[in-house]
Amino acid sequence: APHRDRVDATALRTAFAARLSALYSREVPAYTTLVDVAREVNADVLATRGEDAERLGSIERVTAERHGAIRVGTPAELAAVATVFGAMGMHPVGFYDLRETAAAVPVVSTAFRPVARDELARNPFRVFTSLLVVDDRRFFTPDLTTRLREFLSRRTLFAPHLVDLARRAERDGGLDADDAEVFLVAATAAFALSPDAVDRAWYGELSQVSSVAADIGGVGSTHINHLTPRVLDIDDLYARMQARGIEMIDEIQGPPRWGGPDLLLRQTSFRALAEPRRFREADGSVTDDTLRVRFGEVEARGVAATPRGRALYDRLLTEPGDAAATWRAAAPATERGMLDADLAYFTLAPGSERPDGPVPTTVAELLDGGWAVAAPIVYEDFLPASAAGIFASNLTGSSRRDDESDGAAVDLAWLEGAAGRTIHDPYALYDAERAASFDAVTAHWGLPTT
Ligand code: OOG
Numbered sequence: 473a474p475h476r477d478r479v480d481a482t483a484l485r486t487a488f489a490a491r492l493s494a495l496y497s498r499e500v501p502a503y504t505t506l507v508d509v510a511r512e513v514n515a516d517v518l519a520t521r522g523e524d525a526e527r528l529g530s531i532e533r534v535t536a537e538r539h540g541a542i543r544v545g546t547p548a549e550l551a552a553v554a555t556v557f558g559a560m561g562m563h564p565v566g567f568y569d570l571r572e573t574a575a576a577v578p579v580v581s582t583a584f585r586p587v588a589r590d591e592l593a594r595n596p597f598r599v600f601t602s603l604l605v606v607d608d609r610r611f612f613t614p615d616l617t618t619r620l621r622e623f624l625s626r627r628t629l630f631a632p633h634l635v636d637l638a639r640r641a642e643r644d645g646g647l648d649a650d651d652a653e654v655f656l657v658a659a660t661a662a663f664a665l666s667p668d669a670v671d672r673a674w675y676g677e678l679s680q681v682s683s684v685a686a687d688i689g690g691v692g693s694t695h696i697n698h699l700t701p702r703v704l705d706i707d708d709l710y711a712r713m714q715a716r717g718i719e720m721i722d723e724i725q726g727p728p729r730w731g732g733p734d735l736l737l738r739q740t741s742f743r744a745l746a747e748p749r750r751f752r753e754a755d756g757s758v759t760d761d762t763l764r765v766r767f768g769e770v771e772a773r774g775v776a777a778t779p780r781g782r783a784l785y786d787r788l789l790t791e792p793g794d795a796a797a798t799w800r801a802a803a804p805a806t807e808r809g810m811l812d813a814d815l816a817y818f819t820l821a822p823g824s825e826r827p828d829g830p831v832p833t834t835v836a837e838l839l840d841g842g843w844a845v846a847a848p849i850v851y852e853d854f855l856p857a858s859a860a861g862i863f864a865s866n867l868t869g870s871s872r873r874d875d876e877s878d879g880a881a882v883d884l885a886w887l888e889g890a891a892g893r894t895i896h897d898p899y900a901l902y903d904a905e906r907a908a909s910f911d912a913v914t915a916h917w918g919l920p921t922t
């Protein structure tokens with residue numbers, strides 16, 4: 473066959489993100505409002521803050537930036553979706569155990585995303601992906617586990633031809649235009665809300681355990697749960713959404729706005745909306761009803777925290793009182809202060825001219841002497857406490873975790889086995905990026921490496 477234009481992983485990811493966004497705006501029109509308001513806020517921030525607004529990503533990247541959230545039921549489903557995302561250059565990063573959070577949701581999660589900085593700059597699309605832990609006895613009885621397994625084993629979320637194309641794309645570094653079209657149509661369709669009737673009794677039984685368990689295991693297909701735009705001023709967005717009469721959850725999750733650098737991730741959402749769904753009743757009849765499952769999340773991203781910065785965040789999260797004041801008392805309020813205290817990740821780039829002063833031997837000397845300038849590394853990952861907060865404020869009825877029973881021994885290694893892939897450690901990625909930039913500065917000036 474003649475060699476036609478190859479659609480590579482980056483182009484597949486970009487096209488997929490756009491198609492999913494189009495699908496989700498058709499399905500959840502309030503998402504369009506969120507995207508419009510986010511765009512307005514970003515334009516205003518750019519106008520008032522200028523170049524500084526782009527310190528954590530270009531306006532092109534931020535405007536196009538989305539994360540999705542999906543939920544699957546079995547290791548085989550996770551492995552299939554990992555293959556589909558792999559074709560788009562999205563790799564699993566991080567392990568999140570939402571069973572152990574305040575929301576007590578019976579899932580463990582990872583996020584599929586590009587890992588290389590240039591790929592993130594081209595299109596940072598990522599998907600928070602949760603896997604139901606069907607045999608965690610704190611949530612499921614042995615009998616329910618058995619029936620859940622059986623139900624899940626009968627469904628196919630990702631069509632075999634989609635997974636085959638994904639495997640080929642990953643092997644060959646892309647697809648030709650015709651195959652790419654087939655791949656994108658099938659990949660997008662896999663996440664559309666199904667019109668099929670939901671078995672009322674089965675869905676209800678799982679809802680008693682957790683509405684997330686019902687959303688995953690109570691239906692025959694999966695769907696995108698939310699698609700989250702990125703905004704440069706989330707406080708402003710929150711106020712504007714409320715002014716439009718859209719009911720938001722009570723809080724913005726994550727670190728407060730405190731006058732220092734934005735750290736990690738801040739998220740909020742509008743409440744899950746009632747969407748029409750069909751139900752199959754005990755007598756076999758089908759009725760129309762609604763379900764509140766999908767919500768509209770939005771986020772602002774800050775600088776990535778080092779393990780030390782993350783420990784500080786985790787500690788301050790539990791402190792009572794005014795969060796902003798707590799932060800001001802506990803953390804340096806400048807980027808340089810955060811770098812010096814090793815609370816956040818920065819890259820270095822060479823200064824414009826070789827300085828005259830003594831040869832620097834520390835990062836502080838590189839910066840003070842004008843050998844290097846620092847730039848923050850944006851946080852590309854998620855926060856389990858925020859995820860739990862978003863879950864908790866949107867779920868109808870909280871999850872029931874019975875701590876008298878045994879949990880399932882499910883950890884990072886187990887999830888890697890399920891996905892059939894190595895899960896990247898987010899800290900290792902940020903560390904490597906920082907280290908490479910230091911080495912580049914050292915090499916640029918021909919400084920001794922120590
Ligand atoms: C995932 C919730 C976590 C986030 O942004 O923290 C999440 C879900 O609702 O399935 O998306």
Ligand code: NI
Nearest residue numbers: 541600700769
């Ligand atoms: Ni999310």
